[in-house]
Amino acid sequence: MSPQPMTAGPRTLRLGTRRSRLATTQSGHVADALQALGHEIELVEIVTEGDISTAPLEQIGGTGVFASALRMALHNSDIDFAVHSLKDLPTTPEPGLIVAATPRREDVRDVVIARDGLTLGELPPGSVVGTGSPRREAQLRALGLGLEFTGIRGNVETRIARVTAGDVDAIILARAGLARLGLTHLATEVLDPIQMLPAAGQGALAVECRADDAELIALLAAVDDADTRACITAERTVLRELEAGCTAPIGVLGEIVEGFDGPELSLRAFVGTRAGALELRRSMVGAADDPEGVGIRLARLLLEDGAAQAREPRPPTDGPPSTPPPTSVTASMESDQ
Numbered sequence: 001m002s003p004q005p006m007t008a009g010p011r012t013l014r015l016g017t018r019r020s021r022l023a024t025t026q027s028g029h030v031a032d033a034l035q036a037l038g039h040e041i042e043l044v045e046i047v048t049e050g051d052i053s054t055a056p057l058e059q060i061g062g063t064g065v066f067a068s069a070l071r072m073a074l075h076n077s078d079i080d081f082a083v084h085s086l087k088d089l090p091t092t093p094e095p096g097l098i099v100a101a102t103p104r105r106e107d108v109r110d111v112v113i114a115r116d117g118l119t120l121g122e123l124p125p126g127s128v129v130g131t132g133s134p135r136r137e138a139q140l141r142a143l144g145l146g147l148e149f150t151g152i153r154g155n156v157e158t159r160i161a162r163v164t165a166g167d168v169d170a171i172i173l174a175r176a177g178l179a180r181l182g183l184t185h186l187a188t189e190v191l192d193p194i195q196m197l198p199a200a201g202q203g204a205l206a207v208e209c210r211a212d213d214a215e216l217i218a219l220l221a222a223v224d225d226a227d228t229r230a231c232i233t234a235e236r237t238v239l240r241e242l243e244a245g246c247t248a249p250i251g252v253l254g255e256i257v258e259g260f261d262g263p264e265l266s267l268r269a270f271v272g273t274r275a276g277a278l279e280l281r282r283s284m285v286g287a288a289d290d291p292e293g294v295g296i297r298l299a300r301l302l303l304e305d306g307a308a309q310a311r312e313p314r315p316p317t318d319g320p321p322s323t324p325p326p327t328s329v330t331a332s333m334e335s336d337q
């Protein structure tokens with residue numbers, strides 16, 4: 001063992017990352033930005049159960065499985081910070097950790113990758129779309145194109161291969177993920193949010209570290225983007241408010257728009273059921289500096305106008321209070337990896 005240097009050099013920041021190409025690319029972006037500011041970064045690979053297992057996500061603990069191994073490594077001080085896809089991060093705050101930065105968000109839209117260069121409208125009725133996302137399935141059903149659905153999982157490259165192999169006619173992916181992999185040319189159609197609202201936080205990254213690491217928190221502020229944070233805060237507030245017993249597919253998008261006297265936050269949401277019994281779209285505009293308030297108001301409106309119908313049946317009132325099913329926190333979140 002070599003002795004510690006007499007004078008402490010600049011601190012080397014250990015960045016934990018999952019090993020998928022999407023995860024390493026995302027971590028690499030944040031590492032590059034910090035290195036450009038003169039910081040020393042060491043990448044540490046963390047393997048998560050979600051990366052190894054091909055079981056449906058609901059069986060292995062929902063989308064939270066991707067975040068939990070990184071969070072464990074943070075708690076154990078094996079790493080100093082982690083970069084998550086924000087849409088894979090459960091809305092429940094993790095005690096002892098803090099999202100210290102949300103870098104400027106990329107394209108929020110979903111894209112279609114269909115066989116033979118086709119768009120959704122060009123696919124004949126009965127065509128099979130491979131998606132494990134209730135949000136994507138519900139919004140595609142709402143288009144009334146007669147499409148059929150089958151669940152698929154796996155990383156982005158694996159899912160693209162299912163179209164190439166002819167197993168499915170089309171898949172839906174986040175454009176941001178494709179962009180990070182340099183694969184946007186494979187998209188056969190970009191879906192406007194009017195048709196397909198993204199998952200809360202889609203296209204955004206969350207940089208998480210220990211809540212007591214004041215030095216790192218101050219340093220990570222350099223890669224934070226205030227507009228992105230406002231939008232994703234509003235989106236995740238809607239998700240959190242609706243999750244109180246609601247396992248419906250939810251799409252939600254916040255955008256900073258120029259209002260009459262300053263920037264405003266425009267927020268729109270879709271709430272549906274997988275079978276298409278409910279399709280609810282509502283929007284709300286409010287102060288850009290009160291994203292949580294705008295989110296709460298939109299969630300209330302959605303619940304008043306029917307989102308509450310999509311809730312789980314209530315347990316008998318005279319019995320002991322039942323605990324919600326374990327998947328309720330993540331079931332409404334994006335389940336396509």
Ligand SMILES: NCc1[nH]cc(CCC(=O)O)c1CC(=O)O
Nearest residue numbers: 085173174177202203204336337
């Ligand atoms: N749930 C998986 C996941 N998490 C983040 C992305 C893409 C990048 C992003 O939305 O930030 C994807 C793939 C996809 O849904 O197509």
